[in-house]
Amino acid sequence: MKKILTAFLFVAGSNAVLADDVAIKNKLQALGAQNIEINASPITGIKTVITDEGILYITEDGKYALQGKLYELTAKGPLDVNGKVLINKLNSFKNEMIIYPAKNEKHVVTVFMDITCHYCHLLHQQIKEYNDLGITVRYLAFPRAGMNAESAKQMEAIWTAKDPSFALNEAENGNLPKEVKTPNIVKKQYELGIQFGVKGTPSIVTSSGEVIGGYLKPADLLAALEG
Structure with a gap:
């Protein structure tokens, strides 16, 4: 009973x-x-x-x-609770990310980026420097002008290419894809960015889910991650 x-x-x-x-x-x-x-x-x-x-x-x-934003007040300072809620969902996108791994990995960041963004371009130019500092960079697409923008269709072609890293490198060197595609994968990534509160690019998400808005030089990003 x-x-x-x-x-x-x-x-x-x-x-x-x-x-x-x-x-x-x-x-x-x-x-x-x-x-x-x-x-x-x-x-x-x-x-x-x-x-x-x-x-x-x-x-x-x-x-x-x-x-x-909801913050947990800790001894180390405020901790973004929103990001903690979404971090597992973010990591479920791993197979869709374009990843530049560090050989001696200390940190992993996920960057919402747009191929039309100047500061994303600046960040990508220094990708080796981030990697050399032990920072693995994972990219997700976030078309700043929305899903109807030409960049959304171009990024779909990049993310679905046989070699996405090569396609992205080419685009960042000014060789945009000739073929554009309906942005199905990009749409999911864009919606995830909206959930994280992304409003501009680059937006850098740490492994704990904290969002760092804007570009940081390699050394400055490392300091922020280890601070």
């Missing part, structure tokens, strides 16, 4: 949580949100909700929502 009661209470509790999640999802869908994923948050009574337009923090009754 005790086991049955315990099982009943477990199921009842699970159904209550599910009901709350369904209510939250229905409300957000009615407001136009898509690709909704609901998880627990570090704050009691609040849910973490990942949508196609970013992360929300919503009360369990679905009445109130907060949008913006």
